[in-house]
Amino acid sequence: MRDTEVGTDDPAAESRNESAELARLAVARDPGAWSRIFDLHWSAVYRFVRYRLSGSAEAEDIASQVFEIAYARADRFDYRGVPIEGWLMGIARNLARDQVKKLVRRGPEQELLETMDFAEPDEADSIDLRGDLVQAMDALTGDQRQVLQLRFLVDKSVADTAVLMDRSEDAVKNLQRRALAAMQRALAGPGYPVGRAG
Amino acid sequence: MDTDRFDELLDAALESGWIPVDASPAERAELEEMLAATGSLRTAGETAASEARASMPIARARFERFIASERAAALPAPAILVTSPKRGFFSRILVAHRSLSLAAMAVIALVVVGGLVGNQVFFQGVETAAALVPGDYAQVQGVVTSVSNENGKQTVHVDSGLGGIDIDISDSTSVVYEQNASDLSAVKPGATVLVGGLVVNNRLIAARTLALSSAASAVTAPRVLRFKELKELKDGLQGHVVTFSLAPDGVRARVLVETDSGESFLVIVDGRSAERLLKLERSLGAKVSVTALVAGVFSLQVTDQGAPPPPVTRPAGVGGTVTPPGAQAAPASPSLLKVNGIITARDGNVFSIQTRNGPASIVVTADTRIFLGESGLTVIAVRNGDSAIGHSVQVQGGIERASGKIRADTVVVGPKLPR
Structure with a gap:
């Protein structure tokens, strides 16, 4: 009976069916499915890793590796547990973290600081995230940082962020508030321009 | 302060950009600070989004190449069959x-x-x-037999050398008539049309560009070709290109070649051969000779550049005008918009090109097939900042209806030219 009610007129059910079919094809490493996955998620994955990395070329390389690893491990993907985008974001988070660790091991601390400071020295590579804001982000917990990344750098809705973080929407809203408050405290000053709010 | 209420106020403020009127002064002050902090994050997000858009075509090409190499590696090694003499x-x-x-x-x-x-x-x-392999970009020429519009979805049915093919038309489909922008009203039954688009299945192409010509009334339904995939080279194999399709990674192409004797072969060729075809004034109809490259893969050499397709013959019993061979010059066949020039600048996915007739802007999309073979460039070099400025380039495509810019179906980047 329920199957009858949830017909093709239900956009949410249709979307779930499409996602499930795409996931099934992805596990079978169907090139068309992976092409579609790339088109759907490239921007989000790139934006997600860009925050942690020093330049656009590095972000492009890491984001590309995300898709390559996902394809190579396609047979391990279980759609029932997590949506494709969440899976890609998980790979992206680990790769970006490993990349930063490599820099820590490779060079002096200053190199890491420069890597994480988007505001200098190369304006062409900067994504205009203020250095003090980056440091404020680093003062957050992992979950708080992730919620701000997804909400404002990747431009995900609360609902999408909840799915990607496997939390309830209320929990995401709560995390979001605490993250912004913690960032304000870390910044320890009112030195920001007034936003659009009036 | 009630945290649930504040969460809702914050969420409403983030969505709208305005602090709700029912916020108390204390709530308002705290919300203002939080919104101010998000401003920089949003700006950074927008910049990253712009970078993501710009990097997508190259990243896509890299990913497609990766998939192709993975699939090639996954293929089993050819088995060597050893049999002892047996009675039949x-x-x-x-x-x-x-x-x-x-x-x-x-x-x-x-x-x-x-x-x-x-x-x-x-x-x-x-x-x-x-x-026609799903995911490939293909160019097919044929005659429009019908145009349907069901539930706002337009489909053009075309009779081609491959038989009947449906062409899906979308808002992004570009129509080119004699190298100028046109619209779908020009696509009518009887028109000769060249379709450039992405193969959905062996009987359906999602059109990126439809090209028409004044030859519309001079030709009729083409003969459906029977062909075999070429496995071993036949001596002196030559013919003209009937249709071709390009794999997403640009490493292989499938070219349907019809010989002068009327035989047809589907020839799997390397990326360089595809480049040679794409650089011609008219790829379909070009005369080519076939040479062996590696097992099952061949190379095409162009022997007659830009030759028009031979007169189309009709199957028995089909009405219409047929151009008798040799009676008169073949009518001009449709071709996609062609732009040749030198890359002068790049802004994201838009390349500025200096042509003989002046500057042109070329939009490269995720589905544009890009060939770098003779440029000396590599994907990595381009990714690391080589913008290809100064390189020659040949583009085939259509015209974006919204912007009026040229949208590339295929791009062949050539060597860097001396200043």
């Missing part, structure tokens, strides 16, 4: 059943013949399907 099937039967009557032998013969005929039909279907 029929001789074994005859030896074992010397008493088989002539009637029984006749039945066996009929079964064998039937099987061979059945196989022939089966393989014919397989070969036709293999000409």
Whole structure:
């Protein structure tokens, strides 16, 4: 009976069916499915890793590796547990973290600081995230940082962020508030321009 | 302060950009600070989004190449079949059943013949399907037989050398008439059309560009070709290109070649051969010779650049005008918009090109097929900042309806030219 009610007129059910079919094809490493996955998620994955990395070329390389690893491990993907985008974001988070660790091991601390400071020295590579804001982000917990990344750098809705973080929407809203408050405290000053709010 | 209420106020403020009017002064002050902090994050997000858009075509090409290499690596090594001399099937039967009557032998013969005929039909279907592979970019020429519009979805049915093909039209489909922008009203039954688009299945192409020409009334439905995939090179194999399709990674292309004697072969060729075709004034109809490259993959050499397709002949019983061979020059065939020039700048996915007729802007999309073979560039070099400025480039495509810019279906980047 329920199957009858949830017909093709239900956009949410249709979307779930499409996602499930795409996931099934992805596990079978169907090139068309992976092409579609790339088109759907490239921007989000790139934006997600860009925050942690020093330049656009590095972000492009890491984001590309995300898709390559996902394809190579396609047979391990279980759609029932997590949506494709969440899976890609998980790979992206680990790769970006490993990349930063490599820099820590490779060079002096200053190199890491420069890597994480988007505001200098190369304006062409900067994504205009203020250095003090980056440091404020680093003062957050992992979950708080992730919620701000997804909400404002990747431009995900609360609902999408909840799915990607496997939390309830209320929990995401709560995390979001605490993250912004913690960032304000870390910044320890009112030195920001007034936003659009009036 | 009620945290649930504040969460809702914050969420409403983030969505709208305005602090809700029912916020208390204390709530307002705290919300203002939080919104101010998000401003920088949003700006950074927008910049990253712009970078993501710009990097997508190159990243996509890299990913497609990766998939192609993974798939190639996953293929099993060719098995070497070692067989000992054995008595043949029929001789074994005859030896074992010397008493088989002539009637029984006749039945066996009929079964064998039937099987061979059945196989022939089966393989014919397989070969036709293999000409158009889902995900490939293909160029096919044919004659429009009908245009339908159901539930706002337009489909053009085209009779081509591959048989009947449906062409899906979308808002992004570009129509080119004699190298100028046109609209779908020009696409009518009887028109000769060249379709450039992405293969959905062996009978459906999602059109990126439809090209028309004034030759519309001079030709009729083309003859449906029967072809085989070329496995071993035949000496002196030459013919003209009927249709071709390009794999997403640009490493391989499938080219349907019809010889002067009327035989047709589906030839799998390397990326360089595809580049040679794409650089021509008119890729379809070009005369080519085929040489062997590696097992199952061949190379095409162009022997007659820009030759128009031969006059289209009609199947028996089909009405319409046919251009008799040799009676007059073949009518101009449709071709996609062509732009040749030098890359002068790049802004994201838009390349500025200096042509003989002045500057042009070329939009490269995720589905544009990009060939870097003779440029000396590599994907990595381009990714690391080489913008390809100063390189020659040949573009085939259409015109974006919204912006009026040229949207590339294919791009061949050539060597860097001296200043």
